[in-house]
Amino acid sequence: MKPRDMGVLFDECAARGSRTTVHLDRPFDLAPERGTRWTVPGLAALVRETAGMLAAAGVRPGDRVALVKQNHWDYDLLACAAVRIGAVPAQLSARLSGEALVTLLARLSPALLVTSAQVLARARREGTDPAAAAGTTLVLDAEADVPGTLGPDDVRGHPAPPPVRRGEDRPLIINHTSGTTGVPKLVTHSTRTIIGELARFESVRYPRIGVRREDTLLNANSFAHGRTFCWTASTLCLAPAEIVLVTGPDPDLADPLLRTHPPTLVEATPATYVRLRPLTERLDNPFRDVRLFVSTYDAVHPPTVRAYLTASRHRAPLWMQGWGQTETGPLTFRFHTRASTEEGRGPGSRNLGRPVPVKTRLRVVDPDTLRPVPRGRPGVVLARTRARALGYVGEEDRWAAKLLGDWWNTGDIGRLRRDGSVELLDREVDHGPGLSCLRAEDVLEERLPSALECLVLSGAEGPPLPVVVTADGHLDADAWRTATHGLPPLAAPVALTWDQVPRTDTGKVRRTVLLRQLTGTAGTGGSGRWT
Structure with a gap:
């Protein structure tokens, strides 16, 4: 089975006899009283019930429904319920600042905002509402009494309207970009782009990397982003034995669930892999049966990849690293093995592999002339894919500025290698002369075992500023001198703890914000023309 209509996805999977069992690390915010174990027929019933709630709140076909809540997979259940009644869901992270959130809501003009009392309270403390x-706000907390809003009891118990069908090229869902350099963009995808071109491509039992019926899948992601909506479509159709959902990066909270249901396939954000890494060193670690690890969103540096591949007892585990954007879906992928991640071997995290076969083409151009450059020379990476989104909500000129005919400007600096793979150097906005920040970060993480993460920030003036994230916010001076041997000149390092670093919902570092926080200036090495 391959996904078609997200509004009835769970119904169709239930009707085909799916035996998948879903295990949660905490109950859904949408159904807090119903526990942490779900079947697909139970999920289908919850989506229908939610569709009735949204309709009772006044949502009609064509309306936009904004979803802003604590991180959990019910982001996608809410989205499917909205799709079922013909609305267009917009999934927004609860980690957005109040200012950014109201900016995006102003662009959306949603008929309904589905949120939590916690989100509203935090935004109001920041001076926004x-x-x-x-038009209407539905607060999911049954015990909350927020004046001027609806609660679950106000809309519960209403039957779901019949499913509304929409054309393949009509807006299906809206997701925002990571927002590392400012207010995120709102990206609109259609059924053809995110389901037809992406989810159906993943709904195949490929050798070695495909989902098997006996698999236990772990997803520890940011569920407000389009990647999980696509993952939901393909995974439900492939019907693994178990799905395990982890909503936070605390290893002590995740460990009991993972020990009870040890995964065979894992997908997580790079930041979550970093935070859960201590579990790989524990006796009887929960990753012992994993044959495939999948990472997207951001670079994962070699020491982290090596730790997980070593933790697996599978004969030949793989790490699949994907590179793409909210606007395009995956563009390239590559595989890491135990041998390729041995210290001193391989091209590190900056080599993103080859374009997705048949789906994607890449080109590197001069940032000033936008003319193609020879292989091996760095430039701005352009991509051509049929999965490209429909546009930005409320920022049509910004969207048009990133188009070059059929080509999409990724805003990344990289180069095409002779073997057809693409080597990422930096985001254009972060790129400075004479240094790849990403390459330097690879080297520093290899040489500093105590570092949770290493960052190199390129400003408009002076040498790049290195930031070393450690458990206690301290850095040994001798270890630092050894680690920087042979690297270009760097400023004096700054040591921080994980929580002191500003991040997006997917754990990406907001480099511009961090640079301003540490230096008082937001000037960057690049132009920022394509952010």
């Missing part, structure tokens, strides 16, 4: 930007 998300509820004022929506």
